[in-house]
Amino acid sequence: MSIKLTIDGKEVEADLGATILQTARKYGIYIPTLCDNPALEPYGGCRLCLVEVEGMPKPTTSCTTPVTEGMKVKTATPTVERLRKTVIELLLSDHPNDCMICERAGDCKLQEFAYFYGLRANRFYGKRRQYTKQDGNPFIERNMDKCILCGQCVRVCNEVQGVGAIDIAYRGFDAKVCPSFERDLNCEFCGQCVSVCPTGALSGRIWEKKGRALNVKEVETTCSYCGCGCQLNLHVRGNEIARVSSKPDTHNEGWLCVKGRFGYEFITSPDRLKTPLIKKDGKFTEATWDEAIAYIAARFKKIVEDHGPDSLAGLSSARCTNEENFLFQKFMRAVIGTNNVDHCARL
């Protein structure tokens, strides 16, 4: 069922159950927000997406308010702009504001809003949360004094990853996101939380000082760890990977695992093989692919000739795609002539 409403005077249509924010996005009408993520349940915490709706006594959050027939929405009245400015000022009054050395400078939503609202001076100042405790894992760096409590990390961990490693503890100004009993983070380290964090509160430990938004080129590639084939965006500076992300419009919907997100250091490892090696006189020597394949083919033929096809067996890998695995078993059965074929993930 389609619902007709107006947003900023523009007549738009929305599906029943859609929120004002979803509808505005569909029509390219910009509403600022820090806590909303289309992949997660609406939260209504940051209060930036407040809009005015005719007939409602006070501004309402567009991320949580469903559209109704004939609704008249205004997204940028002086009142809501004033409230948004106050909200950002309040957030900045409890923020280190150390963009100069922050990993996320140039790619930080809070910084972006401060820029758009022209907030250099701040009417508010006072106590700032300061957390010095660092937890000891090799993957995720948590700078909780930069946290704006948007709750996206908590929600993604619950709703997408199904892990629930973190939640909000304490009350009021002292509220903070942490693992239970404030122990060190001890989870899957998938880094979904890092990927949704709008500020520099969460980052990859190996990303530190590898480069920020400037002079970084994004290279799309496919993760080679498993057959899922997640789409990666390598952020490359010079010839070095600064960090890894993934876009929401991929088949993996932008979600990655610990390996895809943090396990890329092998790329520059000196131990990495770059050509096939053939053992000659007891020593591995570099060879071309043609040489290697020809050598393998010759040896396979010889073994089959001498001992029959069942003297060979094939073991395939979970790192291959379905198609590759299909081809592999086909090769073993049709070309080699044996049913001795298996797979490492068969367990």
Add this chain to the structure above:
Amino acid sequence: MEKAKTEIIVGMGTCGITAGASEIYAHAADYARAKGLDVKLSSTSCIGMCHSEVLVDVVVDGFARVTYGNVTIAAIEEIIDSHAAINVPVIKYTIAQMPSYGKVYDDIPVFEQLPYMNKQERVVLSNCGFIDPLSIDDYISHGGYEAVKKVIGAGDPKAAIEIIKASGLRGRGGAGFPTGLKWEFCNKAQSDIKYIICNADEGDPGAFMDRSVLEGDPHAIIEGMLIAGFSIGASYGYVYCRAEYPLAISNLKVAIAAAHERGFLGDSVLNSGFKFNIKIKEGAGAFVCGEETALIASIEGLRGMPRAKPPFPANKGLWGKPTVINNVETLANVPRIIVRGADWFSSFGTEKSKGTKVFALAGKINRGGLIEIPMGITLREIIYDIGGGIPNGKAFKAVQTGGPSGGCLTTAMLDTPVDYESIAKAGSIVGSGGMIVLDEDNCMVNIAKFFLEFTQSESCGKCTPCRIGTKRLYEILDRITNGKGRKGDLELLEELSEDIRAASLCGLGQTAPNPVLSTLRNFREEYAAHIDEKRCPAAVCKPLITFTIIEKTCTGCMACARSCPVNAITGEKKKPHFITPELCIKCGSCFDACKFKSVLKK
């Protein structure tokens, strides 16, 4: 068992126990036994006269029930020796007598005619302080469970809703939403399972009516929930009560067990086929859990944080099912309305605010306690007639209603009728019924700071304006009271307050700035004095006050010097003393110690 000739009833609500009722009870039992008297000792709950705890009632068979106040160990012995033993009341300790019990005594005022009582109308509190809360028979003998029989007997859920709608009952938890309408919404919602929740997460500083009702009349809540459950089609009820109310919870548990035993609760209530069970969920004492969506989250085992409405709980509440959440006082009204009719209830109160309201009268007031008044009587009647005015001849300054979500009302507003609309028009709210009286010695900036300290620490932290905004409000107030206020602070307070009100997610944040705005509106000059003159007119804010000794009137008695904890006062005997300002910690001990008003605080 044959009824004992003389009964001694000790008020054993939390307030009574705190004042020493347990010791009095134990001693009375021992003492009477030692004297060989035939005395039955029993307990009841709070009758609302907090200013006179420990309260002990003595009933000699055939005679009026006599209430004694401020009872000590010595007093209870006298009372037993005289009243219990030879039926001669000890007049000096008496507060009142209740002639409905029998023959009256001379020289003891009648309970209902006490200035504290005669303007009250006790509906919700009608059983509190009279029945034994642990006895279901006591409740039944006072008309208990008649309403349930009537409603279930009639068999029409909608009929009960119509009665409640016609009565004009509105939610007593603070927002004042019409109760019948809430039930109707939930009744219409389609679902296999529905819930009724009793909100007993009383959190306003100074408000304790819900605790008192749960402690003193738990069956009334069970009965109210039964009727609500039957009306909306709910078979499950939850009482969400803060764990800080152990007596309320234990009394309620006893009551629930007794109600099960008598067939008022269970798989077929009164053999009607209507199933209804009640569970108690103890909350960890978070103010925000009084907000209904946060309360629901808490029952579900989640962190108590509110969510945006709609959907409203009446459509999507506990475990996603239609849910009605009513406050304790609201539910306690329900059985009375059913039994005595909508017209009877709506005969109390004003056009839009029907019935009575319980208030917790506290602060600078002679007779503080729990009072129940018909809506529409004035603040002046409450404070001066019921409360007996301000102690020590001090001048009334303001009264804070609605707790940290409300505002202050000044002398000019004393003739405001106490009902939802009038109080709102005067710039405050009825709220859950906290009423804190302030006198000339209260600094209004400090009062606002007190409430903000509470709300900012009770904010759940979900939304930015409440989490950081109330903290900044508190900090601005703190610097003003510390003499570090600056030009523009008042405007900043107003701007920030308005934005927090408009932008916060739930009622906590939306109302948190009210104490600031209302004190600013009514006492702006007091704020200005703190900032511009670095002076606290009420002489409360320590960094802004100085203590000096008036040489002319100082007799050199040395009382001040002896009381000073930091030896900041010097001087020879019989000669004027002197306070060294650098050493003085402004504790005020000298001010209190001086019998000649020679210590000047300003």
